Amino acid sequence: MSTESRPNDRRLALFPLPFQGHINPMLQLANILHAKGFKITIIHTVFNSPNQSNYPQFTFKSISDGLSESKNINFNLDTTNPVVNFMNRSCIEPFKDCLLRLLKEEPIACLITDALWHFTQSVADSLNLPRIVLRTSSMSCILVYAAIPILNENGYLKTTIQEDPIPDLAPITNKDILKVFNDEFKEGKLELISSMIKNTKAASGIIWNTFKELEESAFSVISQDFCVPNFPIGPFHKYFPAYSSSLLEQDRSFMSWLDQQPDRSVVYVSFGSIAQMDEVGFTDMAWGLANSKQRFLWVVRPGSVSGSEWLESLPEGFIEEVGERGCIVKWAPQQEVLAHRAVGVFWTHNGWNSTLESICEGVPMICSPYSYDQPINARYVTDVWRVGVMLDNGMETARVIKRVIEDKEGGEMRERSKSLQEKVNLSLGKGGSANQSLENLVDYILTL
Structure with a gap:
């Protein structure tokens, strides 16, 4: 516009x-x-x-x-x-x-x-x-x-x-x-x-x-x-x-991989430019993606895992388990990724920019908020606009991913997301x- x-x-x-x-x-x-x-x-x-x-x-x-x-x-x-x-x-x-x-x-x-x-x-x-x-x-x-x-x-x-x-x-x-x-x-x-x-x-x-x-x-x-x-x-x-206007260098090498994936089949994972996690949380996230059996594009910002430069904390056997289903990058052009036909869900920390960008592209969310405004944004995503699901401690990550990608519930979230997208326009x-x-x-x- x-x-x-x-x-x-x-x-x-x-x-x-x-x-x-x-x-x-x-x-x-x-x-x-x-x-x-x-x-x-x-x-x-x-x-x-x-x-x-x-x-x-x-x-x-x-x-x-x-x-x-x-x-x-x-x-x-x-x-x-x-x-x-x-x-x-x-x-x-x-x-x-x-x-x-x-x-x-x-x-x-x-x-x-x-x-x-x-x-x-x-x-x-x-x-x-x-x-x-x-x-x-x-x-x-x-x-x-x-x-x-x-x-x-x-x-x-x-x-x-x-x-x-x-x-x-x-x-x-x-x-x-x-x-x-x-x-x-x-x-x-x-x-x-x-x-x-x-x-x-x-x-x-x-x-x-x-x-x-x-x-x-x-x-x-x-x-x-x-x-x-x-x-x-x-x-x-x-x-x-x-x-x-990114402070981090964007990697576009994965776009050819994304182009080859079926419509609405990819879990896009990115937790923004500041959020950090410990090694246990990172390992749980990795196995959640692997066990879901879904395709995924995972942004792992260098230094975002405590005590690790980049991917040293990936669990043993993870790469072999996911094979060509997964793609890991250091940073991505997020608006372009969310607008891509292959993206089916956005697993996010719910910073406001990320939340808005997902709404604008009609993409449902899996919410893992950390601090600041993120828990508030996530609560509105799940309970008011009903275009996402909260991933709370103790929930089986792989099952939550499948719910949004494969189940009827995910399809309904997607329909509501598309309705919000129309309101934006x-x-x-x-x-x-x-x-x-x-x-x-x-x-x-x-x-x-």
């Missing part, structure tokens, strides 16, 4: 959080707004800086993030939260200095930052700049996050696991909340979420990578509780042909809710 550009010479400054699941939607948003006639400046950290050669239409400005001077920060799932908290302190002055330099060159119509850059609200206020927030997860997720203080007071963040939905947050359960806070950095995560919510409510508006029809009830609540304009214009990746089309929301966003920015 393309957008109609309109004449305007207004400059926007965009500031993505430097992690793959946040960089992608921010750069996609930049493209969408550039097609509407805005000039785009991307402010970015030295850590995980985007590949500028892919975006000759944008201006890039790098700022110091303080990470190179710190010797005590590691970059993996367990420490992502402390890294974000650290950068929200270390980037204040470099970010403000960068904006001041930009403002000397020309006016900035609006600052658009990732919601997790909560410090940017005070900087924007000090410079009298309007700040619009990009929230890269679902609307349903932020409602859960906004309820965290009350959930904490009522004991839902403790170790008692209840399967019943939490009052006023259905279908979310206590078990889901405990997965959100499944690491040793709970206090830091609570601090980050609280600051994010407070400064999102203080912003001039919120842009969402979702569409109204997918989250109708959440949109209604947010419109009342977050008293700023809301613009659900997603899914972002559907506006333009897929191209890479209608929303993005002329007169659709996402299309109209984008027009409203452009008009709004031009009035700031």
Whole structure:
């Protein structure tokens, strides 16, 4: 889908959080707004800086993030939260200095930052700049996050696991909340979420990578509780042909193998750019794929298995068992894979980008969420949209895979997935809710 550009010479400054699941939607948003006639400046950290050669239409400005001077920060799932908290302190002055330099060159119509850059609200206020927030997860997720203080007071963040939905947050359960806070950095995560919510409510508006029809009830609540304009214009990746803002090198050598597989026969497995697992979990996953007797394309990111460089932890006999049925790669062009006729199910960690991409291609999901927004997304996939199944501990992995690929239940999930796919396309089309929301966003920015 393309957008109609309109004449305007207004400059926007965009500031993505430097992690793959946040960089992608921010750069996609930049493209969408550039097609509407805005000039785009991307402010970015030295850590995980985007590949500028892919975006000759944008201006890039790098700022110091303080990470190179710190010797005590590691970059993996367990420490992502402390890294974000650290950068929200270390980037204040470099970010403000960068904006001041930009403002000397020309006016900035609006600052658009990732919601997790909560410090940017005070900087924007000090410079009298309007700040619009990009929230890269679902609307349903932020409602859960906004309820965290009350959930904490009522004991839902403790170790008692209840399967019943939490009052006023259905279908979310206590078990889901405990997965959100499944690491040793709970206090830091609570601090980050609280600051994010407070400064999102203080912003001039919120842009969402979702569409109204997918989250109708959440949109209604947010419109009342977050008293700023809301613009659900997603899914972002559907506006333009897929191209890479990946921080990891993509492997396309498997495409000829995928082309040879029957329709809807392949289990695509990928757990994103940050999630890590231990050797036991990796071994269980391997044998689950092998014992299912199904074809599979498995993305194993180097370093994603604790204590292993890449495939050293594969169990003995696994390769011989799966033979030509399986294909393992380091990274893959996910949108292209999910759109392929051979893919029958997506086994995912349920990051929001991955969840949206699966919905957009009508592919049912097997859900194995780890932390952050993933348990919330997975619960909506299984219990609200009913386009996937949760793979809980103790469930036989091979049987779950077969249920989705072979059984009637999987066929019904696929039909519901195709129905959601149609809603996506209608929303993005002329007169659709996402299309109209984008027009409203452009008009709004031009009035700031």
